[in-house]
Amino acid sequence: xxxxxxxxxxxxxxxxxxxxxxxxxxxxxxxxxxxxxxxxxxxxxxxxxxxxxxxxxxxxxxxxxxxxxxxxxxxxxxxxxxxxxxxxxxxxxxxxxxxxxxxxxxxxxxxxxxxxxxxxxxxxxxxxxxxxxxxxxxxxxxxxxxxxxxxxxxxxxxxxxxxxxxxxxxxxxxxxxxxxxxxxxxxxxxxxxxxxxxxxxxxxxxxxxxxxxxxxxxxxxxxxxxxxxxxxxxxxxxxxxxxxxxxxxxxxxxxxxxxxxxxxxxxxxxxxxxxxxxxxxxxxxxxxxxxxxxxxxxxxxxxxxxxxxxxxxxxxxxxxxxxxxxxxxxxxxxxxxxxxxxxxxxxxxxxxxxxxxxxxxxxxxxxxxxxxxxxxxxxxxxxxxxxxxxxxxxxxxxxxxxxxxxxxxxxxxxxxxxx
Numbered sequence: 001x002x003x004x005x006x007x008x009x010x011x012x013x014x015x016x017x018x019x020x021x022x023x024x025x026x027x028x029x030x031x032x033x034x035x036x037x038x039x040x041x042x043x044x045x046x047x048x049x050x051x052x053x054x055x056x057x058x059x060x061x062x063x064x065x066x067x068x069x070x071x072x073x074x075x076x077x078x079x080x081x082x083x084x085x086x087x088x089x090x091x092x093x094x095x096x097x098x099x100x101x102x103x104x105x106x107x108x109x110x111x112x113x114x115x116x117x118x119x120x121x122x123x124x125x126x127x128x129x130x131x132x133x134x135x136x137x138x139x140x141x142x143x144x145x146x147x148x149x150x151x152x153x154x155x156x157x158x159x160x161x162x163x164x165x166x167x168x169x170x171x172x173x174x175x176x177x178x179x180x181x182x183x184x185x186x187x188x189x190x191x192x193x194x195x196x197x198x199x200x201x202x203x204x205x206x207x208x209x210x211x212x213x214x215x216x217x218x219x220x221x222x223x224x225x226x227x228x229x230x231x232x233x234x235x236x237x238x239x240x241x242x243x244x245x246x247x248x249x250x251x252x253x254x255x256x257x258x259x260x261x262x263x264x265x266x267x268x269x270x271x272x273x274x275x276x277x278x279x280x281x282x283x284x285x286x287x288x289x290x291x292x293x294x295x296x297x298x299x300x301x302x303x304x305x306x307x308x309x310x311x312x313x314x315x316x317x318x319x320x321x322x323x324x325x326x327x328x329x330x331x332x333x334x335x336x337x338x339x340x341x342x343x344x345x346x347x348x349x350x351x352x353x354x355x356x357x358x359x360x361x362x363x364x365x366x367x368x369x370x371x372x373x374x375x376x377x378x379x380x381x382x383x384x385x386x387x388x389x390x391x392x393x394x395x396x397x398x399x400x401x402x403x404x405x406x407x408x409x410x411x412x413x414x415x416x417x418x419x
Contacts, residue, residue, distance in 0.1 A: 003217075006261070007248075008227075012225045034222065036129065042410055056201040074102070245259065269308050279312070289302055335372050
């Protein structure tokens with residue numbers, strides 16, 4: 001048996017989906033353990049190109065159970081659409097959806113949008129999918145559990161309880177709030193929109209424990225990266241859940257999990273979407289962003305682009321307790337004349353640089369030799385140009401954790417596995 005947790009070392013968008021898709025061929029379960037419809041994992045395989053938002057990236061293996069864990073907030077209409085899209089490509093969907101996950105309702109998305117509008121220039125950079133309000137309701141014990149979809153009377157009662165508490169606050173804070181859907185109407189909509197996947201709702205702990213007992217391989221998938229963790233990330237520009245490997249067991253339904261492998265996925269350069277400080281931001285980003293296709297998978301927003309930040313990434317590696325690293329999108333660096341690695345910070349608070357919260361920090365760079373060769377056809381580490389090998393080896397030395405996978409393109413076969 002092997003429990004493998006795949007997490008992000010940076011701010012998200014590291015390419016975790018393609019790593020999970022690559023590993024899922026040998027897994028019996030692929031589990032999302034936190035987050036919701038607010039980020040996307042792009043997967044390219046024989047079925048096509050997919051932007052997954054809630055489904056685990058292991059959904060394409062017919063012998064692998066795709067689990068949506070209790071740590072998630074699930075947007076029902078978006079999940080229905082996502083399942084239909086995957087099935088339309090010829091994928092036999094094998095799902096387990098936790099009855100302890102909570103629903104992210106259209107009202108949550110409205111609340112999210114109204115708050116971002118109220119904040120104006122001080123907005124958090126939310127995707128406006130309703131993730132923070134949905135998690136907030138859960139903490140306030142007003143959340144709507146997925147399991148209540150199979151108990152319509154309880155569902156309507158709990159929705160009414162939530163509306164009685166929430167609506168006076170929303171109308172007081174946001175005078176333009178025009179939400180009028182009743183508890184009965186929302187219940188009817190939920191029962192209709194979730195009809196196709198309600199049979200998959202269950203206590204996901206039971207099938208996962210059975211797989212553990214049979215020495216099966218379990219694959220746990222995080223959304224976003226360490227820099228967006230609610231507790232340890234670049235607060236307040238974080239997500240609203242815990243994205244670290246330590247939460248994988250709790251968020252998946254196996255609280256006693258002790259994973260054998262924690263793979264931290266790191267991009268070979270820095271990128272960040274939303275607000276916050278990117279210390280290694282490039283002066284001229286547009287051409288590199290375009291050639292690297294660095295746009296948000298949910299919103300399409302252009303990502304801020306920077307040189308590889310070894311300080312921030314090492315912090316992420318340590319927060320994730322990573323045993324190994326997968327380095328992605330190194331092919332995007334081919335032809336870059338000005339190749340650098342940030343090895344330290346200078347400036348105020350540089351002595352405590354865990355997810356810097358000030359733009360006053362200055363990056364200390366180490367120049368690296370670039371390469372012009374197209375490396376997308378390389379299949380062994382030794383076949384890469386020497387300067388590419390040097391770049392990977394230097395990052396590995398700075399991280400103190402072995403880089404075991406190097407991605408030279410989005411396809412499954414474009415993954416170099418180092419011995």
